[in-house]
Amino acid sequence: MNLRIDLQIISDWIPDGARVLDLGCGNGTLLTHLQQRNVSGYGLEIDNGKFADCIKSGVNVIQADLDQGLHQFADQSFDFVILSQTLQAIKRPDFLLQEIARVGKQGIIGFPNFGHWQCRLQLALGGHMPVSKTLPNEWFDTPNIHLCTINDFEQLCSNNNIAVLSRSIVNHKHKDTLGTRLLPNLFGQVALYQIQPK
Amino acid sequence: MPVIIPADSVGLVSPQSLHIDTPITLDCGRTLASYDLTYETYGQLNADKSNAVLICHALSGDHHAAGYHDMEDKKPGWWDTAIGPGKAIDTNHFFVVSLNNLGGCKGSTGPTSINPETGKIYGPDFPIVTVSDWVKSQSVLADHLGVQQWAAVVGGSLGGMQAMQWAISLPDRLRHVLIIAAAPKLSAQNIAFNEVARTAIKSDPDFHDGHYTAHDTLPKHGLGLARMLGHITYLSDVAMGEKFGRELRNDTINYGYDVDFQIESYLRYQSENFVDRFDANTYLLMTKALDYFDPAKEFNDDLTATMAQIKAKCLVVSFSTDWRFSPERSNEIVNAMLNAGTDVTYAEIEAHQGHDAFLMPIARYIEIFQTYMQKIAAENGDS
Numbered sequence: 001m002n003l004r005i006d007l008q009i010i011s012d013w014i015p016d017g018a019r020v021l022d023l024g025c026g027n028g029t030l031l032t033h034l035q036q037r038n039v040s041g042y043g044l045e046i047d048n049g050k051f052a053d054c055i056k057s058g059v060n061v062i063q064a065d066l067d068q069g070l071h072q073f074a075d076q077s078f079d080f081v082i083l084s085q086t087l088q089a090i091k092r093p094d095f096l097l098q099e100i101a102r103v104g105k106q107g108i109i110g111f112p113n114f115g116h117w118q119c120r121l122q123l124a125l126g127g128h129m130p131v132s133k134t135l136p137n138e139w140f141d142t143p144n145i146h147l148c149t150i151n152d153f154e155q156l157c158s159n160n161n162i163a164v165l166s167r168s169i170v171n172h173k174h175k176d177t178l179g180t181r182l183l184p185n186l187f188g189q190v191a192l193y194q195i196q197p198k
Numbered sequence: 199m200p201v202i203i204p205a206d207s208v209g210l211v212s213p214q215s216l217h218i219d220t221p222i223t224l225d226c227g228r229t230l231a232s233y234d235l236t237y238e239t240y241g242q243l244n245a246d247k248s249n250a251v252l253i254c255h256a257l258s259g260d261h262h263a264a265g266y267h268d269m270e271d272k273k274p275g276w277w278d279t280a281i282g283p284g285k286a287i288d289t290n291h292f293f294v295v296s297l298n299n300l301g302g303c304k305g306s307t308g309p310t311s312i313n314p315e316t317g318k319i320y321g322p323d324f325p326i327v328t329v330s331d332w333v334k335s336q337s338v339l340a341d342h343l344g345v346q347q348w349a350a351v352v353g354g355s356l357g358g359m360q361a362m363q364w365a366i367s368l369p370d371r372l373r374h375v376l377i378i379a380a381a382p383k384l385s386a387q388n389i390a391f392n393e394v395a396r397t398a399i400k401s402d403p404d405f406h407d408g409h410y411t412a413h414d415t416l417p418k419h420g421l422g423l424a425r426m427l428g429h430i431t432y433l434s435d436v437a438m439g440e441k442f443g444r445e446l447r448n449d450t451i452n453y454g455y456d457v458d459f460q461i462e463s464y465l466r467y468q469s470e471n472f473v474d475r476f477d478a479n480t481y482l483l484m485t486k487a488l489d490y491f492d493p494a495k496e497f498n499d500d501l502t503a504t505m506a507q508i509k510a511k512c513l514v515v516s517f518s519t520d521w522r523f524s525p526e527r528s529n530e531i532v533n534a535m536l537n538a539g540t541d542v543t544y545a546e547i548e549a550h551q552g553h554d555a556f557l558m559p560i561a562r563y564i565e566i567f568q569t570y571m572q573k574i575a576a577e578n579g580d581s
C-alpha cells in the first residue's frame with residue numbers, strides 16, 4: 001500500500017525499531033506502516049469512528065484528548081512524537097509543542113501552511129477566509145482553529161527554545177517543487193518539521 | 199421463558215463441577231484441603247487448545263454467563279449480550295470458560311458449603327479469599343481443561359480486576375487481557391460504600407454473626423439493603439433519571455413513609471429479588487475481596503512496575519457515566535501500562551448507563567469489543 005507522501009516523508013525520518021507516539025493517529029495508517037519496520041508505540045486518537053480500524057491493524061490506540069497535553073507520559077519516553085495535520089485543531093498549540101518536546105527525544109510536526117499564496121489571495125482580494133484543498137472547511141465550521149504559516153511556526157519553535165533539525169515543504173499533491181524550495185511560505189501547502197529541544 | 203432460543207444464543211447449557219484435591223493456600227494464610235469449582239463452557243476447544251477464553255465474574259455474578267439452563271428460564275446468563283455465536287466473544291471461534299469463584303454461593307466451595315473438617319456449613323468461618331486466590335484457583339481449572347495459555351482473559355468490574363491480576367501474576371498464561379470498567383484498587387469512597395453494605399448485613403438481627411443457617415433464618419433485610427445501595431452505585435444519575443425520574447407509583451403522593459416514587463419500588467424489587475438467590479456471607483466476602491485488591495502492593499505501590507509484569511496485549515474500556523469505577527480509574531491503569539511500555543488499547547465509551555454499561559449492548563462498546571476479539575481469532579488463524 002502506498003502511503004500519502006507526507007506520511008512517507010515522516011516514515012523516512014523514523015529509523016527501524018524506534019519507539020513512537022503518534023498524536024491524532026486517525027485510522028492508524030502510519031503506525032501500521034511503521035510496524036513492518038519494528039517501530040513500536042502508541043497512537044492517541046479522540047475520534048470514535050477510527051478506533052476499530054486501529055484495532056484491526058493491531059495498532060495500540062489510546063483514546064485521549066490532546067488538548068489535555070501528554071501528562072500521562074514521562075519525559076523523553078519516546079524516540080519520536082508525531083503530530084501530523086493536527087496542530088491547527090489544538091486549543092493551545094504552544095502548550096502541545098512544549099509537551100512534544102518534553103516527551104519525545106525528537107518531534108515531527110506536519111501542518112497546512114496558511115501562508116500559501118492561494119490563502120493570501122483569497123483573503124487579500126476576495127475578502128474571504130481562505131478555503132482550499134488542504135483546508136476545505138468554512139470559517140464557522142472548521143475544526144482548524146489555530147492556523148499558522150511556516151514563518152509563524154518557526155517563530156513559535158524559536159520562542160520555545162526548540163531547534164528545527166530538518167524541514168520538508170510540499171504542495172497539496174505533497175510534491176517538492178522549485179516554488180516550494182525557493183519561497184516555501186508562499187508556495188508550500190504542507191509543512192513537515194523535525195524538531196528537538198535546544 | 200424463551201419460547202424459541204435465539205440463533206445467536208449458546209442455547210441450553212449445563213454447569214459442570216470440578217473437585218480439586220490439591221490443597222490451596224490462600225493469601226489470608228489458611229489452606230483449603232480440597233474444593234469444588236462450578237463452571238460452564240461454550241463453544242469447542244480446538245486441537246491445539248489455543249482458543250480458550252476465561253470469563254471472570256463481578257461481585258454478584260456466577261458461572262452462568264450465557265445461554266439458558268432450561269426452557270423455563272426467564273433470562274439468559276448474565277453476559278449473554280457479549281457471549282454467543284456471532285457475538286463479541288464469538289463461540290464459533292472461541293472456547294469460553296466461565297466459573298463461579300471460590301467463596302461464591304452458586305456451586306463452587308464457599309460459605310454455604312459443608313466444611314469437611316466439621317461436617318457443618320462454613321458460614322462466616324469460610325476464609326476470606328482475594329483476587330489473587332481466585333486467579334490461583336482459576337489456573338487450576340485451566341490446568342484441568344488442558345489450557346496452558348488463554349487466548350484472552352476477560353472481565354468487567356471485579357471481573358476486570360481478576361483479568362488484570364491474571365496478566366500480572368501469570369503473564370505467560372494469557373495472550374490478551376480485557377479489563378472493562380475496573381480500577382487498579384478501590385478508593386476510600388468505594389471501600390466506604392462496601393462498609394455500609396457490610397454494616398447493613400451484619401446489623402440485621404437475623405444475621406447471628408453469620409450463623410444464620412444454624413438459626414434457620416436469613417438476614418434478608420440487611421442483604422436487601424446492601425443490594426439497594428449497590429444498585430444505586432451501578433447506575434448513573436442520568437440513567438436513573440431517564441428510567442424513573444420522579445414518576446409516582448400511584449399517581450399521587452401519600453404523605454407517608456411507604457413507596458411513593460417508582461425508584462423506591464424498583465430498589466425494593468431488586469432487593470427482594472436478590473435476597474432469595476444470594477448468600478449474605480458470600481456478599482461480605484466479595485466486598486472484602488474488592489477492598490483488598492491492590493496488585494501494586496507487591497511492587498512497592500509502583501503501578502508502572504506492576505504493569506511491567508504484563509506480557510499480554512491489553513484492551514481497557516471505561517464508560518463515561520460510571521462513577522463506581524470512573525474513566526479516571528481506568529486512566530490510572532492505562533497510564534501505568536503506557537509508562538511500562540505494555541501493549542494497550544484504551545477506549546472510553548459514551549454511555550449514560552453508569553457502571554452497569556459494561557453489561558449492555560452499547561453499539562460502540564460492542565464494536566470495539568468485537569473487533570478486538572476478531573483480531574484475536576485472526577491471530578489464531580481462525581478468522
